[in-house]
Amino acid sequence: MSVADAVSRPTPGPSRAYQFPVFERLTLGNRLDLIVAPVSKLPIATVVALVDAGAAADPPGQEGAALLTARALAEGTERSDGAQLAERFERLGTALDSSADWDSATARITVTTERLPAALALLAEVVRAPNFPGREVERLRQERLAELLQQRAEPRGLADDMFGKFVYAAGSRYALPDGGSESTVESVDRVAVRAFYEEHYSPNSTTVIVVGDITVDQARTLVTDTFGSWAGRSVRPVAVVDRPAATTRIVHVVGKPDAPQSELRVGHVGVPRLHPEYFSIVVMNAILGGLFSSRINLNLREAHAYTYGAFSSFDWRRAAGPFSVSTAVRSDVTDAAVREILLEIDKLRDAGVTDAELTLATSYLDGVFPIRFESTTAIANALASLVSYGLPDDYFDTYRSRIRSVTAEHVLQAARAHLRPDELQIVAVGDPADVRAALEQLSVGPVVTYDAEGRPAS
């Protein structure tokens, strides 16, 4: 056989069945929820303490409190100071990752099974009884302010934050970064962190998720021993205002002088996670900009070479997170890239998708499902999303058939209902001298220019 002769393209055999790891839900006497998923591939386990204490619960004027509270959990307890706690975790070969997203705070460890009992006891110590030393809270606050300062020179993060500010109405929690802005973080001191913790951290607002090389009985015993005597009062969930800032299209140029590229964000308020059309929207977005072979990436990258990559997403939150198209393009094609993005959105709404596009998206999302859950961390995060959004227990068992049942008609309906071209906010972080005039000529909406802190420029 010569090299020029290829054997013919193979066809797949029958696929092997896959089941998302079986898990059990229990509630302890103190109303703390426990989820255990035994997964015995390797001698390792991940534990997530998921608390209903995300950024959505930040008190007005103290945005950033949820994130700082989560970050400060391991900065001191009655037994140990922050340096000692870090040492105690890390001698066990684990480190606490604690953070807050919009809807939840999480404190997470991954540890080899033999060290799990000691690590879980330590996790319980910091979640149940942090004492938030003033010096350490102040240091973490300064570190958050340093992040915000760095952001002014970092176009990706700056574009994301500015996009939130231009999409959501002033007063919406989503208009500010989840970690707060410079002015609000100034107000998050030790007293604010302590108060946030007292109001939102409680056994009845917490779910402990254990995934790994352990039985349900072993996990129940360990978690009961460590979290079972935690007492606390009831915690009420909070609602987020997700109103848009504008209902007309506006172009926002955020100045980054001498930038060789423009970071673009194009989008508007999307839909809440528990939307009935969730699966149609996921498939629609995959075709528009979710996959490498999506329309937007093939257009902006492979056809025009404007960019290294372009994608779209719906940011899923309990309330309506944003829909956005994201890319970074060479400065001199900023206007052309915006035009192509708007064209792709219009085309999808006008003519829908082909069968080939639909089956590419559905067979990808269906087929890749097991690959998303190879690690204890990935499985624990998936279970955390189940709790955080209030999804049903059979969600992962029915996911693939629900994806496969999405039709081209569903996609078209989702595009027409949930892509709203007239309301798109177009954000370009770049050099105004290079992009402003071209964007004005594009005539897709009024052009407003800002500095890197979001103040309108003269």
Added chain:
Amino acid sequence: MQVPIDTFRLPNGLFVTLSEDHTAPLVAVNLWYHVGSANERAGRTGFAHLFEHMLFQGSANVAANEHFELVQRAGGTLNGSTWLDRTNYFETVPSNQLALALWLEADRMGRLLPAMTQQKLDTQRDVVKNERRWSVDNQPYGTWWEKLPALAFPSDHPFHHSLIGSMEDLSEASLEDVAQFFATYYTPDNAVLSIAGDFEPGEARRLVEEYFGAIPRGANRPPLPPMDLPPTFGDWRREVVADAVMLPRLYLAFRSPVFGSTDYYAASVTGAILGMRRGSRLHRTLVRERQIASEATAFTFDLPKGSDLLVVDVTARPGVEAETLEREVTTEIDALQADGVDSAEVERAVALIETDFVASMQAAGERADKLSLFATYFGDPRLLNEQVSLYRAMTPDRVNAFIRSRLGPDNRVSLLYVPREEGTESEEAAALAVTGV
């Protein structure tokens, strides 16, 4: 933890490693070509990486962009990456799609050139230029990726030049370069193929033989120029970079034993002691106690030839001057060199490294990649199963021997990023100094 490993070699030189795991119906295919930016000829910086992009532009029986589409339609994930001394391509697919993944890799290893066109090259050249703008030119501190190797390796050393490449060299790349690079380096005897996950070994071997067996061996692959370097720099070379950044940042690098050598593990543990997680020395002293830094990490490049680099990366807190940052980091390194580490620090570092390693082995793609790594660099994928014990064998004495010999002022290069003043050009503010010791 032991990963099952089997190997065989085809008559054309392709080395194959297999690692079965039937816990989920998925399989990873991973191909390492022993070529990277080190193999580029003068005037063609960035070409190895540009060439990696061309491998996704189709082959004799695969249309442009069809590679991505076929794998994603099969329910798989995929990508490729280029490093100084290797380029890898990888897919994780449902296990019944193993044949597709192997066939795609074989078609582009055996029959890439019929699909290459000037238009595809021009498009990917522009894509890569945008990648350069995105990752280097328009990112704070983004130029460290090319400035640090340029400072740490002599100008005639294969690791000296930019991996992403200069705009000028990218512009010069031609279809003739593509054909020549392909013929020289993308041959079965210069590659390792790893398969990890849910497969039947007999069937996998049959597919590999069928798809890859007829691809001819390469010839006349030029050897790399001599890579060896003295164990230390001999001085402390310092470069100050004025850049569009808000806070000063210091990259401080030491020549360290090559990846895979016994002393490499001492360097790796030293990196973890200095900068892995919040209990590390630099985090504890500079971030927590003295509060002059907002972030502090340390890592090794993991280069198996010439010299490895151990790099310390510390960012100032707002209000802290670059000179203060550099002085304080230096004080910490000097203290480490003078006093050494104790067993608790070594145990902490090894425990963290071990957990990370075990956690990473959960993913079939990561297993396959590490099998390819040890097979490519050392001809022995079974080294994967020895990593944990090599780390556990580290003692304070061995770590301190490394620290004494390699962390002194005679073995340092540093890049100090400082915020650019309004109205000054970076060239004016930049300074280059060599400090003899």
